Amino acid sequence: MTPAARVQTSIELLDAIIEAAKSKGAPADRILADWFRNNRFAGSKDRRAIRELVFSAIRACGPIPESGRAAMLRLAETDDAIAPLFDGSNYGPAQVGETEAVANGGVAPQWLSARLAKSAVEGQEAEALLGRAPLDLRVNTLKADRATLTLPAETANTDAPNGLRLEPGTQVEQWPEWREGKFEVQDTGSQLACLAVDAQPGETVIDLCAGGGGKTLALAAAMDNLGKLVASDTDRNRLSRLSPRAERAGATNIETRLLNPKREFEALSDLEGQADAVMVDAPCSGTGTWRRNPEARWRLDEGELSRLTALQAEIFDLAARLVKPGGRLIYVTCSLLDEEGAGQFDAFLQRHQDFTAQQFDLPVGSPRGNGIRLTPYHDGTDGFFIARAGRS
Ligand SMILES: C[S@@+](CC[C@H](N)C(=O)[O-])C[C@H]1O[C@@H](n2cnc3c(N)ncnc32)[C@H](O)[C@@H]1O
Numbered sequence: 001m002t003p004a005a006r007v008q009t010s011i012e013l014l015d016a017i018i019e020a021a022k023s024k025g026a027p028a029d030r031i032l033a034d035w036f037r038n039n040r041f042a043g044s045k046d047r048r049a050i051r052e053l054v055f056s057a058i059r060a061c062g063p064i065p066e067s068g069r070a071a072m073l074r075l076a077e078t079d080d081a082i083a084p085l086f087d088g089s090n091y092g093p094a095q096v097g098e099t100e101a102v103a104n105g106g107v108a109p110q111w112l113s114a115r116l117a118k119s120a121v122e123g124q125e126a127e128a129l130l131g132r133a134p135l136d137l138r139v140n141t142l143k144a145d146r147a148t149l150t151l152p153a154e155t156a157n158t159d160a161p162n163g164l165r166l167e168p169g170t171q172v173e174q175w176p177e178w179r180e181g182k183f184e185v186q187d188t189g190s191q192l193a194c195l196a197v198d199a200q201p202g203e204t205v206i207d208l209c210a211g212g213g214g215k216t217l218a219l220a221a222a223m224d225n226l227g228k229l230v231a232s233d234t235d236r237n238r239l240s241r242l243s244p245r246a247e248r249a250g251a252t253n254i255e256t257r258l259l260n261p262k263r264e265f266e267a268l269s270d271l272e273g274q275a276d277a278v279m280v281d282a283p284c285s286g287t288g289t290w291r292r293n294p295e296a297r298w299r300l301d302e303g304e305l306s307r308l309t310a311l312q313a314e315i316f317d318l319a320a321r322l323v324k325p326g327g328r329l330i331y332v333t334c335s336l337l338d339e340e341g342a343g344q345f346d347a348f349l350q351r352h353q354d355f356t357a358q359q360f361d362l363p364v365g366s367p368r369g370n371g372i373r374l375t376p377y378h379d380g381t382d383g384f385f386i387a388r389a390g391r392s
Pocket residue numbers: 190208209210211212213214215216232233234235238259261262264281282283284311315
């Protein structure tokens with residue numbers, strides 16, 4: 001493909017991504033993967049270039065752009081190589097008209113930037129939300145040891161005790177060490193959230209919103225496969241990904257439980273007041289993960305944010321019922337909005353006088369309310385709020 005044809009293709013893909021964001025359709029990654037599958041003439045260099053153009057254009061536009069072309073023109077304002085490619089050539093984009101719309105820049109839609117600023121995420125902190133995420137691994141201590149594991153590429157230790165960092169884009173899933181379960185791909189922030197659980201061998205631990213089990217596997221390793229680890233979620237698809245992952249990782253103490261939305265407690269009632277630790281890795285707006293998922297900021301609106309904060313409070317209250325006296329509840333969210341983090345945790349403490357905030361140490365992060373906040377700018381991790389409460 002010519003460079004101009006790559007730009008035109010990226011514009012058309014951006015149109016599809018914008019439409020999908022408006023209608024809550026397929027995510028950008030899936031739209032790209034489908035296009036690549038159906039257009040085999042695009043070679044690996046074309047695919048890489050198109051992906052780079054599309055995601056750079058998404059990052060360049062704060063609010064949802066009016067069109068893919070307007071988004072690309074926005075990117076052209078910061079990348080001098082792009083404007084000359086609007087040359088009207090075969091398969092390339094038409095020349096730029098004098099009054100053509102250029103999409104707005106910024107970090108996020110105005111209402112969302114204002115909410116972030118109220119949560120002290122502005123300036124460089126806000127811009128870093130749209131940086132490039134590194135590729136972090138967690139060495140699986142059930143099968144390997146960070147000090148002795150050798151991998152096919154150069155790695156650096158991260159702040160997490162079992163963490164390694166690699167060049168983004170490294171195809172680690174093709175390595176034999178991945179197939180043997182010696183490591184998992186996991187952001188340092190997620191690894192540190194699991195550290196806050198302080199799961200011990202022999203304990204009863206519940207990962208209430210386990211999803212595909214990224215954090216469950218870290219908890220199983222911390223427990224050395226000893227004790228009871230229950231992984232639950234309302235999403236059957238996500239939860240079903242856990243078993244093969246657990247098998248590869250050699251995690252043998254995990255029990256999965258599928259929950260019915262609004263009737264979550266039914267599947268967990270035998271665990272009422274039984275758990276040493278319950279982790280709530282809450283469904284959230286994901287403002288801390290825009291480095292990986294920049295178009296998420298086009299999908300969020302105030303109604304969705306209210307729905308999420310209400311759901312977080314409900315899940316929090318469910319989790320409280322499962323913690324035994326003397327046990328602990330760990331609240332984690334990959335959002336940097338206080339209404340989903342420090343504010344949500346304070347409201348929980350208000351509702352549940354038998355819980356009090358507990359201090360815990362992490363190698364990085366800054367205090368936020370009664371918890372700890374990790375940010376891409378300050379800590380080089382995805383954005384997280386992590387808090388812990390003990391039950392009397
Ligand atoms: C942030 S994700 C969890 C990610 C996962 N812990 C990991 O490390 O890969 C939040 C999860 O909460 C789940 N969820 C949503 N509503 C829920 C509910 N009412 N009860 C339990 N889980 C719920 C979602 O399906 C989603 O998998």
